[in-house]
Amino acid sequence: DTAVSQTPKYLVTQMGNDKSIKCEQNLGHDTMYWYKQDSKKFLKIMFSYNNKELIINETVPNRFSPKSPDKAHLNLHINSLELGDSAVYFCASSRLAGGPSYEQYFGPGTRLTVT
Amino acid sequence: DAKTTQPPSMDCAEGRAANLPCNHSTISGNEYVYWYRQIHSQGPQYIIHGLKNNETNEMASLIITEDRKSSTLILPHATLRDTAVYYCIVNNSGGSNYKLTFGKGTLLTVNP
Numbered sequence: 001d002t003a004v005s006q007t008p009k010y011l012v013t014q015m016g017n018d019k020s021i022k023c024e025q026n027l028g029h030d031t032m033y034w035y036k037q038d039s040k041k042f043l044k045i046m047f048s049y050n051n052k053e054l055i056i057n058e059t060v061p062n063r064f065s066p067k068s069p070d071k072a073h074l075n076l077h078i079n080s081l082e083l084g085d086s087a088v089y090f091c092a093s094s095r096l097a098g099g100p101s102y103e104q105y106f107g108p109g110t111r112l113t114v115t
Numbered sequence: 116d117a118k119t120t121q122p123p124s125m126d127c128a129e130g131r132a133a134n135l136p137c138n139h140s141t142i143s144g145n146e147y148v149y150w151y152r153q154i155h156s157q158g159p160q161y162i163i164h165g166l167k168n169n170e171t172n173e174m175a176s177l178i179i180t181e182d183r184k185s186s187t188l189i190l191p192h193a194t195l196r197d198t199a200v201y202y203c204i205v206n207n208s209g210g211s212n213y214k215l216t217f218g219k220g221t222l223l224t225v226n227p
Binding site: 004033041042043044045048056058090092103104105106107108109 | 149153156157158159160161164200202214215216217219
């Protein structure tokens, strides 16, 4: 069984469109994240949610809106897509931080291409 | 979070041990050292973490110096599938800041 899954794997769309990426984890984790990996391969955190509550928002344009319907899901909605949004987006999850077992489990990524 | 310094690339022969260094001279007392890797076109994968003592699991060993200013990840018998970018990250897992800050990492190439 896939621990952290994302859909779609590839997403090609035009500038100005609105799109969503879905993420689900079946690990029973409390915390979920979205990361962006740009063309230079730098991996940066965008958001994190703990028990459906937003706890990190790393200076991401408000065109990006995460939504967590329940603890196992964290979706990413992007409005008015721009060329610079082209990247690979990774979802991740972890147990609640506060102890030594803080490893994050990453999904396979969604490659977004904006034309 | 403390910054880390890693060599941009390393080579290793298949079957030999791969020793990946990381400097984290500004690490604070409650920060853990984590290692992740990213195989091409995949999501990052957790490898190992430690605070003070050396750690070993089925994937690798982590050697942390006594002053905690540097560490070494050891893959005891590297295979071609271990070719990946390896990230050394220091993080205070006891705080409310749950994010991982990835640097540029080390591209390890395992050669046949």
